[in-house]
Amino acid sequence: MSLTAGSRPDGTRPPAAVEEPTAAVGAAVAKVRVPRNASKAGKVPFRVRLRRDRALILMTLPVILLLLLFNYVPLLGNIVAFQEYDPYVSSNGVTAIFHSPWVGVEQFSRMIDDPLFWDAAKNTIVLFVLQLVLFFPIPIALALLINSVIRPRVRAVAQAIMYLPHFFSWVLVVTVFQQIFGGAGIIAQTLEDHGWSGFDLMTNADLFKYLVTAQAVWKDAGWGIIVFLAALAAVSTDLYEAAAMDGAGRWRRMWHVTLPALRPVIALLLVLRVGDALSVGFEQFLLQRDAVGAGASEVLDTYVWNMGIQNGDFSYAAAVGLVKGVIGICLVLGANKFAHLLGEQGVYQK
Numbered sequence: 001m002s003l004t005a006g007s008r009p010d011g012t013r014p015p016a017a018v019e020e021p022t023a024a025v026g027a028a029v030a031k032v033r034v035p036r037n038a039s040k041a042g043k044v045p046f047r048v049r050l051r052r053d054r055a056l057i058l059m060t061l062p063v064i065l066l067l068l069l070f071n072y073v074p075l076l077g078n079i080v081a082f083q084e085y086d087p088y089v090s091s092n093g094v095t096a097i098f099h100s101p102w103v104g105v106e107q108f109s110r111m112i113d114d115p116l117f118w119d120a121a122k123n124t125i126v127l128f129v130l131q132l133v134l135f136f137p138i139p140i141a142l143a144l145l146i147n148s149v150i151r152p153r154v155r156a157v158a159q160a161i162m163y164l165p166h167f168f169s170w171v172l173v174v175t176v177f178q179q180i181f182g183g184a185g186i187i188a189q190t191l192e193d194h195g196w197s198g199f200d201l202m203t204n205a206d207l208f209k210y211l212v213t214a215q216a217v218w219k220d221a222g223w224g225i226i227v228f229l230a231a232l233a234a235v236s237t238d239l240y241e242a243a244a245m246d247g248a249g250r251w252r253r254m255w256h257v258t259l260p261a262l263r264p265v266i267a268l269l270l271v272l273r274v275g276d277a278l279s280v281g282f283e284q285f286l287l288q289r290d291a292v293g294a295g296a297s298e299v300l301d302t303y304v305w306n307m308g309i310q311n312g313d314f315s316y317a318a319a320v321g322l323v324k325g326v327i328g329i330c331l332v333l334g335a336n337k338f339a340h341l342l343g344e345q346g347v348y349q350k
Contacts, residue, residue, distance in 0.1 A: 081107055081319040100315075107319035117320065119295065120303040121278075123209075127299065128277045131213050136273060138217055139224030140266065144258065146225065147232045148250075159229075162222025170283045173219050177211070178202055202288070205296035212284060227265055235261045267344035275332030278324045300324055 050057070083100040090096040111117050142162060149155045165173070179185050183200030192198045201211060235257065243253045282301040289297045298306075300320065308317025332347065339346035 078318055078322050080315050081322045083315055085315040085318075087314065103315075107316050108323070110316060111319055111323065116298070117303065120298045120300050123296070124278055124280055124299045127209055127212065127280045130209055131216060131280065132273065134213050135217050135221065136270070138221045140228055140262065142221060143225040143228035143232060143262075144254065147229065147258075159222075159225075162225065164222070165219045166223035168219060170219075170287060173215055174284070174287050177215055181211075203291050205292040208288070208292045208296040212281070212288070215284065216281070227269065228262055231262050231265045232258065264344055267339045267342065267346060271332060271335040271339055271346050274335040275328050277331055278328055 044052075077097070080097060080100065082102060082104060083097070084103050084106075085097065085100045087093050087096050089099045146155055146158055146162075149158065168176075180187060181201035182188065183198060183203070185202075188198030188200065201207060204211075239257045240253055243257055248256065278300055280299055280301070282299075282305065285297045285299055285302050286305065289302065304317045304321050304324075307313045307320065336346040336348065
């Protein structure tokens with residue numbers, strides 16, 4: 001039996017060998033060049049990212065322009081905190097800045113010696129702590145409660161009812177509370193009809209801080225659960241099933257699965273809330289100032305309004321607002337650093 005070239009003694013042919021790359025393929029590979037500015041870590045060059053994301057950049061450009069125009073350009077006006085600003089020295093308020101005398105840190109020294117400023121700061125801090133303890137956990141609890149509802153229709157109705165007060169203005173919120181808890185409200189009139197002495201919660205200065213906290217909870221707690229519900233929707237059901245198979249009950253599944261999933265979101269919102277500690281509200285307190293007096297309702301926002309707009313002391317009001325902003329930045333950085341120590345990302349990464 002004769003054997004053909006390349007065949008085996010049994011008549012079969014061996015598998016074809018892997019051919020070497022041709023010259024054309026080698027030339028094509030050689031043409032692929034790595035950008036000079038590409039790092040070893042595989043980062044995409046800025047020029048490539050700019051070309052890739054140009055559509056998204058064009059979409060966000062109007063928002064960036066509005067942010068610069070209404071949030072950053074007005075920061076240049078903080079220079080009046082170091083002046084004795086007089087808007088009447090010129091027909092143009094911007095030109096008046098260049099004609100107002102420079103007084104240095106005199107406005108800040110005046111602020112330190114002003115007892116009304118410290119009263120407003122004290123009220124602001126007390127209200128912030130109270131709202132942080134009583135208000136901040138409520139959206140988390142509501143999100144857990146809604147997430148545990150099985151029927152979608154019941155869940156949708158509950159969400160709509162909780163969201164609705166967020167769209168009410170503070171004028172309407174205060175009016176509703178006045179009709180319920182005021183001296184001529186439903187509760188007071190019902191007590192008087194049954195021989196009990198009525199009450200007027202809306203004019204009680206001692207309970208005012210609890211009143212405004214209740215108003216904030218009723219208005220914004222339902223809206224705050226949106227972020228937590230979004231975080232809960234991202235939790236895999238396999239984790240709950242695995243925990244249930246291991247014998248974990250509902251409370252243990254919530255403690256070991258649900259809350260760890262919410263932990264990054266809670267840390268982020270807590271950092272933002274701490275940074276906004278000195279801004280507990282303006283319109284809400286201004287509307288109820290006459291009912292309880294300035295001693296109970298004066299916060300830093302209303303204090304700046306009274307000194308700057310009503311009294312025309314723009315330089316002093318700008319100094320108070322500048323200090324308030326600087327303290328807010330320090331609080332954000334400190335809270336974010338504390339979040340990093342706890343292993344969370346916070347507002348930005350390390």
